[in-house]
Amino acid sequence: xxxxxxxxxxxxxxxxxxxxxxxxxxxxxxxxxxxxxxxxxxxxxxxxxxxxxxxxxxxxxxxxxxxxxxxxxxxxxxxxxxxxxxxxxxxxxxxxxxxxxxxxxxxxxxxxxxxxxxxxxxxxxxxxxxxxxxxxxxxxxxxxxxxxxxxxxxxxxxxxxxxxxxxxxxxxxxxxxxxxxxxxxxxxxxxxxxxxxxxxxxxxxx
Ligand code: PRP
Ligand code: URA
Numbered sequence: 001x002x003x004x005x006x007x008x009x010x011x012x013x014x015x016x017x018x019x020x021x022x023x024x025x026x027x028x029x030x031x032x033x034x035x036x037x038x039x040x041x042x043x044x045x046x047x048x049x050x051x052x053x054x055x056x057x058x059x060x061x062x063x064x065x066x067x068x069x070x071x072x073x074x075x076x077x078x079x080x081x082x083x084x085x086x087x088x089x090x091x092x093x094x095x096x097x098x099x100x101x102x103x104x105x106x107x108x109x110x111x112x113x114x115x116x117x118x119x120x121x122x123x124x125x126x127x128x129x130x131x132x133x134x135x136x137x138x139x140x141x142x143x144x145x146x147x148x149x150x151x152x153x154x155x156x157x158x159x160x161x162x163x164x165x166x167x168x169x170x171x172x173x174x175x176x177x178x179x180x181x182x183x184x185x186x187x188x189x190x191x192x193x194x195x196x197x198x199x200x201x202x203x204x205x206x
Contacts (some may be wrong), residue, residue, distance in 0.1 A: 004042065005167055006180040015158070017182045019196040025205040029082060032158070032203060035180050037086035039156050043126060043178040044071075050136050070094075072120060072150075075128035076101050076141050079200040083128040083156065088204075093121075099144060101137045108111025108190035110137040111143070119150035120174065130199045132160040132179065133192050142172045154178060158199075161185055161192045 017023055018031045048067040053060065073087045074080075077100040087094055100114030125145060132138055138155055145153050153175060155168065160179040163186055168175050184194050196202065 001014075002169075002174060003049050003182070004176065004177045004178045005182055006039060006042055006178065009039060011035060011180045014038075014148050018158070021196065021197070023202075025202060028172045028202050030151075032082040033085055036083035036128070036156075037090075039083075039158070039180060040086045040090055040126075041094065042123075043154050043156050043176075047071075047124065063112055070123050072097055072118060072123050072125045074099055074117065074141070074145065076127065076137055079113060079131065080129045082199075083130060083158075087126065087128075099127075099141050101140060103137065103190075108134055108136065110140050112140060116146060117145070117148050119149070119196035120153075122147060123150075125150040125153045126156055127153055128156045130158040130203075131192060131195075132157040132164035132168070132177070133186060134190050135171075138164065140167050140173040142168065142175065146172070148196055150174075159183055159192055159195060177187075 014031050014035045027079055049064045050067045051062050052065040053062050071091050071094045073084060075084050075092050076097060076098040095118040097112060097117035101110040101112055103110050127141055129138060142153060155177045157179045159181045161183055165177060184197055185193060187193050
C-alpha cells in the first residue's frame, strides 16, 4: 500500500502535543505548521534535480539544484489552509489551488462549496488536508483533481484512519499518501480515534 508514515521522533512529539485537548489554537497552528514542514520535505523527496556548476570561494564544484517544475499545492478548505505556508516557503514558485469541502455533521458526507484550480496537467500536485477520516473528502477532491488533468497526486495528511486510507486506495489505486500518524479507526460519529477532535475548530478556535 502506498502509505508513507512519517517516522521521526520530532513528528511523534509534535503530533502528541497536537492531540492534547489542552493545546490552545495559537500553539495548535504552530504545531500544524511544523508538522506540515516535515511532511512537505518528505513528500517532495523525489522531485527531479539537475547538476549545476558553481564556484565556491575556494574552488569550482558541481552541485545539485531542483529542476524547474511548477508544483501545485491544493489545500482542502478549511483545515488544509493551515498546511499551506511551509510549501510556499520551501517552494516560492508553487501555485496554490483551493477546494472547499465540508462534512455534514449528521451523515459525515462531504459537500463541495468552492473550487478554484490552476492548470494541473503535467505538474506535480500535492493535495493537503490534515484529517483523513472516512476518506470521503479526499476521494471527492481526488476526483476533481483528476477531472482537471492532475495525475500522480500525492495526498498529505497529519492524522489518518485505516478506513480513509482504504477508501482512497479503492477509489484511486496507487495514490501516494503521506501522513504523520495512522490511528486506530473511526468512532460512531466518524471521528478519528484517538485522533485530535475537529481539526478546523481547533485550528481556528471555532
Ligand atoms: C475535516 C477535515 C477533512 C475531513 C475529513 O473537514 O479537514 O476535510 O473532515 O473527513 P472525511 O475523511 O471523513 O471526509 P470538515 O468537513 O470538518 O471541514 P473544515 O475543514 O471546514 O472544518
Ligand atoms: N474531521 C476532523 O476534523 N476530525 C476527525 O476526527 C474527522 C474528520
